[in-house]
Amino acid sequence: MKATRTLMLFATAALVALGAANGPVNAADKFSIAVPGVPPVFSTVMIYVAKEGGFYKKHGLDVTIRPFRSGVAAAKAVLSGAVDASLSPTAPVARMVSNAGVPLVALQGMEKPDWFLGSMDPMKNKCTDLKGQAVGVDSPRGARWIQLQNMSRSCKLFPDRQIPTVNLSSNVGAAMVAGQINFGVLHLDDIPVIERESGKKLTVVMEIEKTAPGTHY
Structure with a gap:
C-alpha cells in the first residue's frame, strides 16, 4: 500500500492518489489518513465514522487517523511519505501537482464549500x-x-x-x-x-x- 498515497481534498475537493503502482488491497493492510484541525474540524467526521463503523475494515484496511494542524500540513505529510492519505484543500494540492509534478488522483470530495x-x-x-x-x-x-x-x-x-x-x-x-x-x-x-x-x-x-x-x- 505504501506505493500509493492519497489526498482527500475536502469541500469540492477530493480523495487523491499519489500514484505509482495501484495494487490489490491485502487483508489488514495498514493505512494512515491525515485529517486537518486540532481539535478536528467538522469535515473530518466522515473519516472517523467510516473507521468506527467498520467501513475500512470491511475493505481490508487497518486505518490509523492522524490529526494535523491544517489540511496543507496533512498534504505535505502525504508527499513526505509520513502518511498514506490526507483530507486537504484543493489549491495547495494543485500547486504541488503543477510545481513538483506529483501524480495525484482525486478519489472523493464534497459538494459545496460553506466558507x-x-x-x-x-x-x-x-x-x-x-x-x-x-x-x-x-x-x-x-x-x-x-x-x-x-x-x-x-x-x-x-x-x-x-x-x-x-x-x-x-x-x-x-x-x-x-x-x-x-x-x-x-x-x-x-x-x-x-x-x-x-x-x-x-x-x-x-x-x-x-x-x-x-x-x-
Missing part, C-alpha cells in the same frame, strides 16, 4: 472593515487563509498585506468567543457554537459562494 467570514462586531460588517484588522485562519496559505484571500479580493485587500492573519488551526471560533479576535474565517457549523458560547449574534461579513462563486475548495 464565510464572521465578525463579532455588528458595526464591522463590510469587506473594507478588514483593513488592518486581525483575522483568524488555520495556517499560512492553509484552507482558511486561501478562502480569506478569495473573499477579500472583492474589496482589493490581501491577507498578510492589508489584512493581518492569526494562525489558530481549528480554534478560530474559540478565539472569537474569548474576545481575542473580532474576525474569523469559519464554516457554517461554527455559527451556532460561537453564538451559544459567546451569547452574541455573529455577523456574516462575506460568503464564499457570493463573493467568489464557483471557487474550488
Whole structure:
C-alpha cells in the first residue's frame, strides 16, 4: 500500500492518489489518513465514522487517523511519505501537482464549500472593515487563509498585506468567543457554537459562494 498515497481534498475537493503502482488491497493492510484541525474540524467526521463503523475494515484496511494542524500540513505529510492519505484543500494540492509534478488522483470530495467570514462586531460588517484588522485562519496559505484571500479580493485587500492573519488551526471560533479576535474565517457549523458560547449574534461579513462563486475548495 505504501506505493500509493492519497489526498482527500475536502469541500469540492477530493480523495487523491499519489500514484505509482495501484495494487490489490491485502487483508489488514495498514493505512494512515491525515485529517486537518486540532481539535478536528467538522469535515473530518466522515473519516472517523467510516473507521468506527467498520467501513475500512470491511475493505481490508487497518486505518490509523492522524490529526494535523491544517489540511496543507496533512498534504505535505502525504508527499513526505509520513502518511498514506490526507483530507486537504484543493489549491495547495494543485500547486504541488503543477510545481513538483506529483501524480495525484482525486478519489472523493464534497459538494459545496460553506466558507464565510464572521465578525463579532455588528458595526464591522463590510469587506473594507478588514483593513488592518486581525483575522483568524488555520495556517499560512492553509484552507482558511486561501478562502480569506478569495473573499477579500472583492474589496482589493490581501491577507498578510492589508489584512493581518492569526494562525489558530481549528480554534478560530474559540478565539472569537474569548474576545481575542473580532474576525474569523469559519464554516457554517461554527455559527451556532460561537453564538451559544459567546451569547452574541455573529455577523456574516462575506460568503464564499457570493463573493467568489464557483471557487474550488
